[in-house]
Amino acid sequence: ELKVEQNPLFLSMQEGKNYTIYCNYSTTSDRLYWYRQDPGKSLESLFVLLSNGAVKQEGRLMASLDTKARLSTLHITAAVHDLSATYFCAVVTSGTYKYIFGTGTRLKVLA
């Protein structure tokens, strides 16, 4: 069964610094998604990555996908406090509609 792992699970960083969150998955997939969840709130879709080498960027966040390595990264550039949230990646196994979510990375950006 498809497994999705994220690391780190917790990340505390200073404003202005850069960091990367990693998402590994165990079987072939043709779609990978990134989401943000604020405490006590629902999920917000950030990026959809469909093909090997895909890169999407919005503001200080950039996501990429390497399907051969079964790895996606979410890179944070010059972090600001407003980026503090939990970030999830999710993978859909080829031929299904079942989204498998990672464990989440809880990001705290310190002023």
Add this chain to the structure above:
Amino acid sequence: DTGVSQDPRHKITKRGQNVTFRCDPISEHNRLYWYRQTLGQGPEFLTYFQNEAQLEKSRLLSDRFSAERPKGSFSTLEIQRTEQGDSAMYLCASSPGGERQRKQFFGPGTRLTVL
């Protein structure tokens, strides 16, 4: 675009009771998903509808759980004979059909507490 709505937002029930939750997706979205999320965990897939057809259902969903989407509009999720382990946030999401690159839009969730 009024977003995905869920009702009720909170539900407290006693063990053994049945509960039903409702999800109203964004009106032009033909895809609808239900998830369950417990504290500190990622959402866990429960089921998927395309229009009124339930096309995928998690093996984790026991016989006590059932979902419907009559007429391909709103959906309901029913839990029979609730157990304390059913306490969680139940999330509904919808997305447009067609291209694979469509994002999911999530509702605010229904928080279930089973006493």
